[in-house]
Amino acid sequence: MSYIHIENAGKTFSENGVEFTSLANVNLDIEKGEFICLLGPSGCGKSTLLNAIAGFDLANHGSIKIDGKEVTAPSTKNVTIFQNYGLLPWRTVIKNVELGLEAKVKDKAARREQAVKYLKMVKLDNFANSFPRQLSGGMKQRVAIARALAVEPDIIFMDEPFGALDAITRMKLQDDILDICKNEKKTIIFVTHDIEEAVYLADRIVVMTPNPGTVKGIITVPLHHFRDRTSGDFLLVRDKIFDLLNMKIEETIEYTI
Amino acid sequence: MKKLASIRYVIVSILILIAIWQLAFTVSTYSPALFPSPFMALQALVEMIQDGTLIASIGASMYRFVIGYGLSVIIAVFLGLILGSLPKVFNYVNPTLQLLRPISPTAWMPFVVLLFGIGNLPAIVIIFISAFFPVLLSTVSAVNKIDDIYFRVSDNFGIKQPALMWKVILPAAFPQIANAIHLALGSAWIFLVAGEMVGAQSGLGYQIIDARNNIRADILLATIFVIGFIGLLLDFLIGLLEKRILRAWGGEN
Numbered sequence: 001m002s003y004i005h006i007e008n009a010g011k012t013f014s015e016n017g018v019e020f021t022s023l024a025n026v027n028l029d030i031e032k033g034e035f036i037c038l039l040g041p042s043g044c045g046k047s048t049l050l051n052a053i054a055g056f057d058l059a060n061h062g063s064i065k066i067d068g069k070e071v072t073a074p075s076t077k078n079v080t081i082f083q084n085y086g087l088l089p090w091r092t093v094i095k096n097v098e099l100g101l102e103a104k105v106k107d108k109a110a111r112r113e114q115a116v117k118y119l120k121m122v123k124l125d126n127f128a129n130s131f132p133r134q135l136s137g138g139m140k141q142r143v144a145i146a147r148a149l150a151v152e153p154d155i156i157f158m159d160e161p162f163g164a165l166d167a168i169t170r171m172k173l174q175d176d177i178l179d180i181c182k183n184e185k186k187t188i189i190f191v192t193h194d195i196e197e198a199v200y201l202a203d204r205i206v207v208m209t210p211n212p213g214t215v216k217g218i219i220t221v222p223l224h225h226f227r228d229r230t231s232g233d234f235l236l237v238r239d240k241i242f243d244l245l246n247m248k249i250e251e252t253i254e255y256t257i
Numbered sequence: 258m259k260k261l262a263s264i265r266y267v268i269v270s271i272l273i274l275i276a277i278w279q280l281a282f283t284v285s286t287y288s289p290a291l292f293p294s295p296f297m298a299l300q301a302l303v304e305m306i307q308d309g310t311l312i313a314s315i316g317a318s319m320y321r322f323v324i325g326y327g328l329s330v331i332i333a334v335f336l337g338l339i340l341g342s343l344p345k346v347f348n349y350v351n352p353t354l355q356l357l358r359p360i361s362p363t364a365w366m367p368f369v370v371l372l373f374g375i376g377n378l379p380a381i382v383i384i385f386i387s388a389f390f391p392v393l394l395s396t397v398s399a400v401n402k403i404d405d406i407y408f409r410v411s412d413n414f415g416i417k418q419p420a421l422m423w424k425v426i427l428p429a430a431f432p433q434i435a436n437a438i439h440l441a442l443g444s445a446w447i448f449l450v451a452g453e454m455v456g457a458q459s460g461l462g463y464q465i466i467d468a469r470n471n472i473r474a475d476i477l478l479a480t481i482f483v484i485g486f487i488g489l490l491l492d493f494l495i496g497l498l499e500k501r502i503l504r505a506w507g508g509e510n
Contacts, residue, residue, distance in 0.1 A: 056409060076415040086410040090428040090506035100414040102424075131507035151414065 001068065002029035003187065004053065004155075008062030011048055021212035023048045023059065028206060028215065030189070032154075035181060037202035038191045039241065045213020046191045046206075047159055053189060054080050054157045066155070076103065078155040079148040083163045085140045087132040093143050094119060094128040100151040118146040121180065138169035142176070149184065158190045162197070174200055199237045200227055207244045217244045293475040298482070301475035310464070311483065317460040318449060318487075321377055325384030326445045330438050333389050337396025337434070338426060342418075347397060354390065362386040362448045363455075370456045379456025380449060387448040388441035395437030399430035428506050435499045442495050446488045461487075 006028040013020045023045035030036055038046040052059040053066070055074040064071045066078070074080070079100070087096050097115040105111045119125045122142040132140055141161055148156055162170040174197060181188060192198055198205045205219045221237050228234060275295045282294040289297065305311035340347040362383045369379045403426065411425050427434075453462025461484050468477035 054413075056412070074409075074413045076413070078413075080409070080413055082406055082409070084406060086406045088407065088410075088425065088428070090431070092507070099410075099416075099424075102420075103415040103417075133507060 001065070003032040003067060004028070004030035004189075005065045005068075006030075006053070006062070007064075009049070009052060009059040009064050010061035011045070011052060011057070011059050012061070023052070024061075024212040024214050026062070026213075026215050028218070030187065032187055033185050035188045035201060035203045036190065037198035037205045038189065038208060039193065039195065039198040039205050040208030040213075040216075041193060041210060041245075043210040043213070044208040045210070046193075046208050048213060049208075050080075050157055050159055050189060050191050054078060056080070076100070076151065077153055078157060079151060079153040080157040080159065081141070081144050081148050081161045083160045085132070085137075085144045087140055087143055087147075089132050092129050092131055093124060093135070096132065096143055097147045097150050100147055104151060114150055115146075118150040119143075121149065122146045122176065136169075137165050138173055141165065141173060145177070145180070149180065149186075153186065155187045155189065158188065160191050160193070163192075170197070177201065195238055195241050196229065199223075199234060199241070200229060205237075205241065207241055209245070219244070290472060291474050293478060297475045298478045301473070302479040302483070305476065305479065314459065314461045314464045314480075315483070315487070317377075317457070318380075318453065318462070321380040321453070321457075321460065322384060322446065322449050324377075325381040325449070326388050326442065328381075329385040329388040329445070330392055330441065333392035334396050334434060334438075337393045338400060338422060338430070340393075341397040341400025341430070342422070342426065344401070354394065358390040358394070363451050366452065366455045375456055375458055377457070380452035380460065380462070383448045383452035383456070384445045388445040391441050391444070392434070392437045396430065396434050399433035399437075400426055402433070403429045431506060432503060435503065439492075439495055439499055442491055443488065446484075446491060450484055 006026055009023065009026040010021065011023040013022060026045075026049060038049060040046050048057070051057040053064055053071060055071045055078075058071065066075075088099065091099065094112070094115055097119055098111050101111045101114055105114065116125060116128070119128060122145055124139060124142055124146065127135065127139065132143065135143065144161075162173050165173065177188075178201060180186075190198075190201060199221060202221055205221060207216045207219060208214065209216045219237065219240050223231075223233055223237065278295050282289075282292060285292050293301075302311070340350060365386060366379065366383060369382045373379060373382070407425050407429050411421055416424060449460075450462040450465070453460040454466050457463045461480055464480045465477055468474070468480060
């Protein structure tokens with residue numbers, strides 16, 4: 001069985017007695033070390049799926065297994081990076097990076113050393129004693145990445161991590177994250193609604209569509225790091241995704257004619 | 258420059274107050290023994306400082322204030338953090354709190370005096386009550402307003418109680434708690450005087466009653482201004498402390 005095994009996973013809410021399906025019949029297998037992008041418009045259930053795998057809001061249909069074990073709660077072995085960073089504003093940058101280590105590493109000096117190592121990796125060691133409010137959005141997200149890496153997780157979940165950043169900062173961080181992945185060999189599940197971002201980053205792209213949230217198709221990206229955003233192959237993969245996402249619109253057009 | 262300007266505002270503002278007082282004194286037809294001039298009040302103040310009664314009164318009042326207010330804030334914040342984290346328990350406690358909260362602390366005064374007699378305790382109890390409810394309820398609401406993302410992050414990194422309380426909940430809720438502690442200081446100081454007027458034989462509140470009994474309006478007014486001045490000073494000090502903690506915790510400059 002694959003590393004992450006998702007079988008018929010679904011999630012339904014009931015609001016005022018009306019049942020609402022946010023995610024239906026997701027089947028997905030993810031191997032160790034893969035970079036997976038969950039891509040789709042808002043409401044397609046990509047964040048719901050991510051939260052279900054991460055253990056924050058469990059799926060109530062089907063099963064999600066990581067390493068053969070059913071997901072029942074967030075695990076310290078898998079870290080989530082949020083769009084709004086989730087840094088603790090009352091802690092300095094270095095203390096934020098140490099946060100995840102406090103439950104794991106009892107020795108203070110070892111903790112500091114580990115935190116500094118990862119802060120250097122995201123090139124923020126000069127800002128160790130700054131507070132989050134003194135940093136730009138991109139820097140804050142790099143702190144969050146360092147904090148996630150510091151606990152040496154197996155899986156990193158990223159929920160639209162660059163969604164709040166400007167386009168240029170976003171591209172830089174995409175390169176950074178690819179760099180880090182190459183060195184650290186983590187399994188990454190990355191939620192985004194940005195098609196280029198998905199093509200640029202992912203080994204496989206899970207394209208999702210809303211009402212109800214389902215997997216429309218899975219596209220393997222046959223490109224190697226680093227990718228050229230303007231190359232023909234890059235555009236080809238992008239077109240495939242457009243196809244997948246546009247299918248539904250074409251059907252409705254046929255009806256209107 | 259900014260500091261100098263603000264000192265100028267303070268001096269001018271107080272001078273205007275004294276001028277109005279002086280004017281009222283000049284035109285009033287009351288006996289100077291009942292309505293003294295600012296200068297007479299100043300003389301009374303000097304007299305109280307010289308014979309040591311002022312220091313003794315301030316000492317007695319501060320002792321009660323520090324114990325009553327300090328205990329109240331510590332217990333209210335502690336309970337507030339716990340009740341805020343246990344919304345189901347709070348649902349059972351809240352109606353009682355809402356029942357007790359609108360009761361003026363002075364309403365408890367006769368009961369407290371009956372129970373404990375005259376002395377330090379009635380004033381301490383009044384101060385305690387006056388600060389307790391606002392700080393408790395603000396702490397609970399501050400805990401409830403904490404952004405869910407902090408709990409997700411803590412959950413993810415395996416931070417559990419009791420570490421969660423002082424690593425995440427207290428600092429996240431602190432700005433709002435500090436605000437409540439600051440406001441409660443003012444009302445606690447107000448009720449200290451009320452408490453000492455009824456339930457004590459010493460302190461600034463008692464000194465006012467004592468001055469009335471001796472028909473020493475000059476001492477009475479001087480004491481009132483001392484109370485105002487100390488209130489201002491306490492407010493300034495707690496503001497300083499609040500700012501320092503907020504800064505240490507990465508809040509605004």
